[in-house]
Amino acid sequence: VLHAEVNGAGELTDRARERLFHTFGLLRQGFAGEMVVTQRVAPEKSPVPAIERLMQQLRFDYPVSLVGPITNTRDEAVAAAALARERGWERVILVSHPAHMRRAAATFEEAGLPVLCAPSPEGRYDLELLRQPEDRLAAFRDWLHEAIGYQVYRLRGWLR
Numbered sequence: 001v002l003h004a005e006v007n008g009a010g011e012l013t014d015r016a017r018e019r020l021f022h023t024f025g026l027l028r029q030g031f032a033g034e035m036v037v038t039q040r041v042a043p044e045k046s047p048v049p050a051i052e053r054l055m056q057q058l059r060f061d062y063p064v065s066l067v068g069p070i071t072n073t074r075d076e077a078v079a080a081a082a083l084a085r086e087r088g089w090e091r092v093i094l095v096s097h098p099a100h101m102r103r104a105a106a107t108f109e110e111a112g113l114p115v116l117c118a119p120s121p122e123g124r125y126d127l128e129l130l131r132q133p134e135d136r137l138a139a140f141r142d143w144l145h146e147a148i149g150y151q152v153y154r155l156r157g158w159l160r
Contacts, residue, residue, distance in 0.1 A: 002076055002096040002104060004037045004047040012050045014123060015097065020051060022120035023095050027062050032093055036083060038076045039068030073104050073149075074158045077111035084113050093118050098127060099142035103150045106159050 001023050004016040012020065023035055037047055048066055055062065067079035084092060091114035096104050098119040108115045125135035153159040 001035060001037045002073065002094070002100070003040060003070075004051060005040070006045050006047050006050050010045050010050055012047065012054065016047065017054075018123045019095050019097070019120040020054065022118065024055075024058065024060060026093060026095070026118060027060070034063040034065060036065045036067060036080060036092070038070050038079065039066050041069040041071055073100075073107050074111070074153065074156075077104075077108040077113065080108065081111040081113040091115060095120055097142075098122050099139075099146050103146055103153065103159075106150070107153060110159055 001019050004020060005013045006016070007013055026032055027035060035051075037051065039046055046066060048064055051064055055064075065083065067083050068075070070076045070079060080092060084090075092108075094101070094105055094108060094115040095118050099122070101117050101119045105115050105117050125132075125138050127139065130136045130139055150159065
């Protein structure tokens with residue numbers, strides 16, 4: 001799960017919850033046996049206590065591993081690839097929001113970690129309809145961020 005962010009009070013943000021609920025479904029269906037989340041650099045708090053509280057409320061019991069500290073998707077890929085090598089994993093299920101999935105998957109693959117993409121639902125707008133101007137603007141903003149981010153990663157030599 002890429003960047004399960006928490007707010008200042010240590011509670012999961014709405015976007016983090018979207019990703020985690022999607023991940024819980026994958027775990028519940030037996031596609032994976034544990035969850036790995038990434039930790040941003042300080043001063044951001046660890047998401048693990050909030051994730052464990054949420055799992056406790058839902059009566060889930062899955063191991064949660066933390067990798068990091070990270071500042072970007074490439075850091076996430078490198079840290080996850082190192083953990084995968086350490087544990088003998090051949091590939092991982094990558095969970096992030098849909099707009100981010102192309103760059104994230106390519107970055108993980110470039111770090112030597114094959115992925116199965118499992119984009120979480122996009123809760124801020126309906127990708128199928130985009131009826132409202134603010135929804136179209138938010139989707140365009142996400143697309144632009146990722147298009148620029150992909151090119152920046154290519155220029156840095158992180159992607160081919």
